[in-house]
Amino acid sequence: MPNPYLDWIVYQKLCQGEIKLPSTMAKRLTCQYLTGEHPFLRYAAIKMEYLYRDPDIVMYYDVLTGGVKPANFRISKYGALSDKASPTVAQVSRRVSAFTNFDMSSAEPLQVVNYGIGGHYTPHYDYYRPNEESITDEDGDRIATVLFYMSDVAQGGATVFLDIGVSVFPVKGAALVWMNLHRSGEGDLATRHAACPVLLGSKWAGNKWLHESGQEFLRPCGLEYQSADMHLKLPRNVPTTIS
Template identity: 45%
Template sequence: MKLWVSALLMAWFGVLSCVQAEFFTSIGHMTDLIYAEKELVQSLKEYILVEEAKLSKIKSWANKMEALTSKSAADAEGYLAHPVNAYKLVKRLNTDWPALEDLVLQDSAAGFIANLSVQRQFFPTDEDEIGAAKALMRLQDTYRLDPGTISRGELPGTKYQAMLSVDDCFGMGRSAYNEGDYYHTVLWMEQVLKQLDAGEEATTTKSQVLDYLSYAVFQLGDLHRALELTRRLLSLDPSHERAGGNLRYFEQLLEEEREKTLSNQTEAELATPEGIYERPVDYLPERDIYESLCRGEGVKLTPRRQKRLFCRYHHGNRAPQLLIAPFKEEDEWDSPHIVRYYDVMSDEEIERIKEIAKPKLARATVRDPKTGVLTVASYRVSKSSWLEEDDDPVVARVNRRMQHITGLTVKTAELLQVANYGVGGQYEPHFDFSRRPFDSGLKTEGNRLATFLNYMSDVEAGGATVFPDLGAAIWPKKGTAVFWYNLLRSGEGDYRTRHAACPVLVGCKWGECLKG
C-alpha cells in the first residue's frame, strides 16, 4: 500500500547557483532574482559615481580650456609673445591633452560589466518570460480578470502596489502572439492602445500595436476589423510594407466573401461581429467547472450535506502520542470522506523543511499518458525536490506524525517530495492513484492509498484544492492538513477524488509529498 502525502508551504527563497532556469515555475527560486537585481543596482550606482567623478574632471578641464582659448585666440601673437604662454601651450598639447585622452578612455565600466556577465548566466530566459506571461493569462482566465485590472495591479490580498506599463502590456501581447494565442494577443494589444490613448509615455508605438492587433483579429476570423485596423496602421505609417500587402489581401478576401451567394443568407448574416471573440476551447473537459470552483463558485455544499459534517478530537488508532495530545479533526466532505486536521506542523518545522528543500528544487514532471515517460507539462507549474529522513531529523519526525494520524505505515515509503509552485502555479485536475499498466511500482509496492495535504501558510488569493466531480473546494489554512482515501475498499481507484491545485493568484505555495 502507498501513502501519498502533500503539503503546501509558502516562501520566497532560492539559490541561484542551483537553479536550472525555468524561474517562472518556482516562486522560491525567483526570490534570489530580487537579491541579484539589488546587487546589480548597487554595482550600477558605483559605476555611475565613478563616471560622474570622471565627467566632473572633464567638465572642469573643458571650462578651464574654454576660458584660456577664448583669451589666447583673441590675440594669438600677443599671447605667444610671452615665453611662459608659449611653453604652456606646447606642454598642454604634448602632455595635458593626452592625459585627458587617457582619462576619457578609462574603462570604468569594466567592474560593472564583469559583475553583470557573472550574474547573466543565472538570469531568466525567453522561456521564463513567456512562461510568466502565460501564467498571468492563466490567472486572467481562471479568475475572470480583464487586462485593465491586471495592468492596474488591482488584485485581492496584494501587499505591494504593482502596475504594468504600456511596454509591459505590449510584451504580454507579443508573448501570446509568438505562442499562436491570438485570443490573448487581442486582449492585451487593446489594453496597450487604451493606455497609449490615455497619454502614457512608452517606447511602444501605435503602429507596432496595430501591426500585431490587425493580424490577430484576422486569425480570429474578424476580417472586417482586420481591414479597419490595417487602414489605421497605414494612416500612421504609409510606408509600412507588410501592412500594405495585408490591406490588399484583406480587401481581396472581403470582395470574395461579398460575391458568395449562399441560400437564405445576407451579407449582414455572413459578417463576423466585430470585437467579439470567444476564448478557445482547450483539452480539459471540466475546464469551466474547475475554474468556477477556483473562484469559489459552484460549490455543492448543500445544507443537507453540511448537517452531516462534524468536528471531533482524533486519536488515530489510539497511538500513545495522540492519546495525550489528540488532533482536532473537522469533516470537509461526506462522500468521499475528506477531513481536515489542525496544528499538524509547527512554524519551526515548516521553515526547516523549506530550508533543506530549496537548493534541490527542479522542474516537476508528470507521466506521459501514452508513453509512461516522465516529462514536464503546462498543466503542472512547479518545482520539486526529494528529501530523505537522513537529511534532517524534522523529516523523520513529520513522517512519524503523519503515520500516527492516518494509521498507515510509512516504512516502505519513497522519499519525501517537496514542491514549490511558481507564478500562477497550479496542478490541473488529476488522480493521485495510478491508472496506467506501465506503472511498474503497482505490482511491487501497490497503488497510492491516500492523500495527506498539509497547508503550511495562508494563501492571500487563489490556491484552493478543488474536486470538479464533487463540486468541492477546500481553502488553505495555515497549520492544517487535509486527508482522504484515493482507493475504494475493493482496491480500485475512487474516481471521485480527481482534484486540482488552483492557480495561485497572490502569494506562493510549497508542497511536500510522501509515497509509501
Template identity: 40%
Template sequence: MRSSKWLLPVRLLLIYQVLLLLHHQVAGEESHCTSVAGMVKLLDLEAQLIDNLEDYAVELEKKLETVRRSITTLRLENDKARSSTEEYLSNPLNSFSLIRRMNRDWIIWQLYLDDSVGVSQVERIQELREHMPTHTDVEEAVSALDRIQHTYGLKVSEMTHGLLNGKQYNVSLTVLDTYAMAQILFDQENYLAAASWIYQSVVLMEVYSLAAPLQISKNEVRMFYAETLLKLNQNADALKVVNIALADNPQDIKLLLKKSEIETMIRTGANIAHPVKVQAQAQTAEPSAYQMGCRGQFAPSADSKLHCLYNRTTSPFLMLAPLKMELVGLDPYMVLYHDVLSAKEIKELQGMATPGLKRATVFQAASGRNEVVKTRTSKVAWFPDGYSPLTVRLNARITDMTGFNLYGSEMLQLMNYGLGGHYDQHYDYFNTINSNLTAMSGDRIATVLFYLTDVEQGGATVFPNIRKAIFPQRGSVIMWYNLKDDGQIDTQTLHAACPVIVGSKWVCNKWIREREQLFRRPCLKKRM
C-alpha cells in the first residue's frame, strides 16, 4: 500500500514545511543575528540547502528526460496506427498490443506521474529545519535594520540600494526583502516605518519581476501599501494607490471593494488608526545626545588639560614597558590606552570565544535574574582569570593599566555583535546595598573595555551625559570609573554601545569590584 504522503504534491509539501519552519521554536534557541561569528554557520547551511535544491533539479531532469523519450516512441506508434487505421487494427497483433497498452501501460504511467519527485529533498529540509532561522530571528533582523536606520538617520530608499551612512556598497535589497521589512514593522504597529519600506517594494516591482515560486503580485503589494496608509490616516493617498492598481486590473473585486470602503471613510471622516499612535511614531524631533554621539557629531573637548602620554607610573612593570595613554575625561575619570593587544592575542581570544558564544543577558532588578532583553543584542563568552596563559597576561595588563587589585572582580567577558548589534543606554554599577550582587566584593568601581577589532561603520561607545564617543580601534582599551571617590555612584557614566552598521565588532571587558581597592584607592567610603 502506497503511503498517503507520497500522494501529496511536492509544492504543497514544501509550503507545509515552510509554514512549520516559521512557527518552529527550539527550546533554548540561540538568536542567529546577534553575532557575526554566529551567522557564519548560516552560510554553510544555505550552501547545503542549495545543493539539496540542485539534487531536486537533477531528479526532475531525469524524469523529464524519461517522459520526453517515451513520448517520442509512443507518438511514432500512434501516428503509424492513425495514418492507416483500418489496416492497422485489422492485424490481430496490433489490436492486442493496443488493448494491452491501454489496459496496463497507462496505469503504469499514472503511477509514474503520481510518484512525487523531490520527496527525499523535502525530508532533507525537514532535517535541517531546526538549524534554520525562525520567524523570531527574522523579526530581530528587521528590528536591527530599523534600529540602524533610526539611530543614524538613514533614508530607507538609500538603504535599499546599498548606500549606508554615505558609503555605497555593492549590495541591494530585493522586493521580498523590503516587503518582509514592511510586513513585520506593520505587525509591530510601526506603521510609519512600514510605509517607507512598502513604498520601496512598489518602486522595485516597477523595475524587477520575481520568478516562480517566489513571485508576489503588484496588486498584493499595492493593497498592503494602501492598508498601511490607512493606518496612518492618509486616506486620500490610500485611495490614489488603489486607483493606480485598478487602472491595471479594472475588474478586480477586492480592489473595487477597497475603493468603495476608502471613499466612504473619506466622506464620513472616519479613521482606522489612533492618532496618538501615529504621533508617537513621528520622528521629527532633533537627534538625542545618544544619536549624535553614534553619528560622530559631538564637538571636540575644549579642555586643554587633556593630553596623551606614556604611563610609566601605575605599576613598576610600566617603567620597563610604558603604555600609550590618552586622557579622555576627568569627570568621570576616563583614559584610552593604545596598542595594548597584539594581533596574535586578538586572534587567540576570538578563537577561544567563538565556540561558546551565547546570547548576552542583562540583570533585571525586578526579577533578580539575568534575562535576554531587546536592548542588548550580542553574544558573549566568559573566561576565568586563570583559564589560559593569555587570560593571566590580560588580567596582569589590566592591573598595570588601572592599579587595581583584581581579586574578587568579575571574569573576562568576550562579546561579538551581529546585525545592528547594540547595547542601549545603561550604567555598569548595580547601585544595590546589602544585596547578593555586592555583599561579597562591592559594586563595580571601574570598567575596562578592550576593542579587538576596528568597525567599518558604527559601533561607538557613547557617553551622552558628558558628550563623548569612543570609536573602536583594534588593540585599544577604554577604562573609566563608575563610582566617585566617596564610593557613591557616578551618573555621568551613562553609556551605550551604538548599533554596528557595517563590520564585526569584538570586545572584551572586565568589571572591577570595589572591595579589594580599600588600600589602592583609600578615599573610598568604607562599607559595612
C-alpha cells in the first residue's frame, strides 16, 4: 500500500529531477536504432533509448512531425480523435504499430491533452484496477501506453514513475512507451506514474492506449504472475534507492 507522505516526498524529488538511477541500473541502459521487417522501419529506422529495464520504459525519438496549431474557434483541455477523424490521426496509429509491433484494431482513440501552468496528473495506473469498469470488456485491459510529447516544456511537466524512481522530461516529437500488464495479464504495479506540474510554458501531450485484443499471437500470454516484457527477455532489475 503506497505511503502518502513518502509518495509526496518522492514525487517532489522526481519532478525536480533530483533522483538518479543507481549505477547498477544505469549501466544496463542502451540506445539503438530500431529496425525490422515493417516497411516503415526499413525506410527509416527509429532512434530508441531504454530509460529503465524491467519494467521496460522506452523513449522513441522523432516519431511525430509537424506541430500544434492554435484554433480560435475552440478552447479545450482534452480531446479524443479517432483514426477516421483525419488522415493524420490514422498515420499516428500506423506509426505506433510500426515501432511497437502491436495490433491497433482494439486501440483507444488518440487522446490529446493540454496542461497549462500548474497542470498536472496525480499518481495512477493506466490499467484497470479491481472494481473499475473498463471501457470495453471485449477488448481486454490496456496492455501498453504510448505517450507522445507534442511540445517541449520550458520548466516542469515531467512524467515520473514513483515506485522505480524514474523521471522523464518532455522531448518534442518523442514517444514514451511502457507495458501496463505482465504476460500473465496482471497489472504491473511498478508502472504507477504521474504528470508533474507545468511551472513555465505549456505542455501538449497525446496518449494512445493499446488493448489486449488482437495481441494474442504478437505477445503470447505467460503463466507466471511477473515476467519480462517488451521486445527483449530481460533479467530482474536492482531496486532503486533514494538518498
